[in-house]
Amino acid sequence: MGTAKATELIKGKRVIVVGFEKSALDIAAECALLNGLEYPCTVVCRTKRWSIPHFHAWGFSLAFLYLNRFSELLFHKPGEGFILSLIATLLTPLRWIFSTFTESYIKSVTPIEKYDMVPDHSFFQAITSGLFSITPPKFYDYVDKGCLILKKAKTYTFCKQGMILEGCNEPIEADIVIFATGFKGDKKLQDIFRSLLFSNIVAGSTSTTVPLYREIVHPRIPQLAVIGYCEGISNLYLSEMRSKWVAEFLDGGFRLPASN
The missing domain is CATH 3.50.50.60 (FAD/NAD(P)-binding domain)
Known part of the structure; x- marks a missing residue:
């Protein structure tokens, strides 16, 4: 509209x-x-x-706390293994500090x-x-x-x-x-x-539309992949994940489901 x-x-x-x-x-x-x-x-x-x-708290950018590679170590992930699990556990106090700092800022403004x-x-x-x-x-x-x-x-x-x-x-x-x-x-x-x-x-009706598989590939047009771009703070990582998914697909790592 x-x-x-x-x-x-x-x-x-x-x-x-x-x-x-x-x-x-x-x-x-x-x-x-x-x-x-x-x-x-x-x-x-x-x-x-x-x-x-906004992402600036008291003159400090919150992006430095959360939108970086180091921040990925702060939380537990499926299949992370012993080392990553140990690191996330040891960083629990830092995770709490980051969160409390941000919450305090939001409440103040x-x-x-x-x-x-x-x-x-x-x-x-x-x-x-x-x-x-x-x-x-x-x-x-x-x-x-x-x-x-x-x-x-x-x-x-x-x-x-x-x-x-x-x-x-x-x-x-x-x-x-x-x-x-x-x-x-x-x-x-x-x-x-x-x-x-x-x-x-x-x-x-589900028969009137055909969704993109994984929001990337149309099952009826497998030669076309839509990585997409949305303006947002986390979409850089989403685009990276989609790019890796497409690369694995093109390399023959898996096949698309049958299209009706």
Whole structure:
């Protein structure tokens, strides 16, 4: 969807955004910018996530802590062997120091404690799993002004007026609900409905699309590999892994599954 059409879709509408990672925060900030106090945007957070305004903390770049080859030694990995396991264990105090430093910085520059949005897990757990994001500019300014309303709920139901969150009796009125819930979106859409009929049709038929195998190679066009590029802090490593995967594939290390 183009920018103009997206703007037209949400302008002057009561919007609920489900999710609390990068896409959700960006969409919510855009809604707040367009609609302001007249039509506040509600953000439904199912799991509180770490979100940082930038990678510079008190004049120090957080990238030096986490985005380097040394940081790979900080955590345990499947099949790592005795030496790597021992190194990760010995570096546990350093891992805690890095994480605590980053969490303290985030708490000092964003009002996450004020709004009870401090995650239950460490920043180290977040960054090693890629489950954190960059806070959009003025995001919490919009929250302070009332243009954005933060709600925490694991489950919710739909009604004619909009959405009812768990533990609440009053509905949140909405014209549009946007699910910014990340990967496996079709599965999450299916889980919304109790009706098997709606669950089966909401995500479409698997015969209408052919996904890329490992998000790289189209089974019907094995001569074409898409390494891809996304602007983000961890995608350098992802691109490296994909390049190695393609090299192994071209070298005959494995075969693609049969395409229907």
